[in-house]
Amino acid sequence: MMQVTDVHKAIDGKAILRGASFTIEPGKITGLVGRNGAGKTTLLRTLVGIYDPDHGSVLFHGTDIHKHAACKQEVVFVPDAPTALEMYTIRECAAWYGMIYPNFDLFFFTSAMERFKLPMNKRVRTLSKGMKMLFSTALGLATKAKLILFDEPTNGVDAVAKKQLLSLIVNSLDEHNSIVISSHMLGELDRMADTVVLLQEGRTDDIWELEHLRERMKKLQVVFNGDKPPMWLHRADVFVLQQVGRVNTVILETDEAMAALQELNPLLVDELPLTLEDWFIGKAGDNDDEA
Incomplete structure (x- = not known):
């Protein structure tokens, strides 16, 4: 699905990524782990095309995502806070995403909002941290993109909202799509992830199938x-x-x-x-x- 090869990226003259290489396979959840400052968020933003790599390549089904904008309709990034959407209502965000992503599933999204008791006329800025993440997670999943990347989706989320959020993510996975989750909550990834990628000082230091990890x-x-x-x-x-x-x-x-x-x-x-x-x-x- 996605092949990441020797990706380097510097921001404001500081090297953040120094050689990230791994493969994201369909039908699997990939966990991205690393210490603070390892470059996880920068890597996710590079994979989705927000940042261009200084060196290396990111291929989505064999196509360079940074040279073909159409690929970005199939690769979605869900940040740790929906800051860009704060001023809009939930309904306005859904309408906007429906114009950008051709496979946007409005029924899926509105059903999730009803389940989480989030009114469509509510402005995003008025939501709690947990409700914001439930909203943005449902919004990202409703795009029905082939690859969805989450940056610390449960950070600061209470136990009830966390359970709902993780259930929403896991139940949205099928054999045709893939999910990447960057998280410090290793216990959650332990239960969810199929593959784990360790990023250290901007490099992919180790990559394991969790099943094989426990066997070896x-x-x-x-x-x-x-x-x-x-x-x-x-x-x-x-x-x-x-x-x-x-x-x-x-x-x-x-x-x-x-x-x-x-x-x-x-x-x-x-x-x-x-x-x-x-x-x-x-x-x-x-x-x-x-x-």
């Missing part, structure tokens, strides 16, 4: 003989999540790390469930300091 990596609690931790904890394929006394909570990235661990004959090895948050902390955290 292991999270363990390990207790070693003696008081001095072994050098095994400093291996490149071992990520130390936590050390409490002699108990080490680690992620193993390779079979070789497990084989080396077994040779050390530790006192205790206990396997724990691996979460996306564990993986993110291991990859994006300061592993050397923790070990």
Whole structure:
């Protein structure tokens, strides 16, 4: 569906993206994760054609989205706040989107507004944070675009609105469209995403199918003989999540790390469930300091 190849982007002379490459496949939810300042919002704005890349390419079904404006009708960006729509009523926004996007589904949108108890004559600026995100999420999904990108859709949203919002997104996915979600709420992505892309310092550092991630990596609690931790904890394929006394909570990235661990004959090895948050902390955290 979309092929992102070696995308670079600088803003005001500062390099934000330094080589982002990955593929977005149809029928899947892709989670985009990274620490603050990693370039996630800039990447999303580049994918949708708001920013032009300084280097690299973004192809949508083989067509450069930055050279063919028609592609933008099939790629929609939902920001973390609908600032540009604040002065308009919900009805006016729907009419505007209906003129821009040929497949806009007014029935889907009005049904969502009724379900969320949002009057069509309400101005966007008068809505709460959660209601604004429900509105803008429904508006984006109503375009029936092939690719919809969300930037922190649940940030600042209360628990009830969050559940409604995530349900709306998941239920809108089918085999013909794709969804990208940038979020710090890793527990949510853990339950929703099929693929996760880790962005670090403007580069795509790692890309995983979550199912394969859990098959390959292991999270363990390990207790070693003696008081001095072994050098095994400093291996490149071992990520130390936590050390409490002699108990080490680690992620193993390779079979070789497990084989080396077994040779050390530790006192205790206990396997724990691996979460996306564990993986993110291991990859994006300061592993050397923790070990």
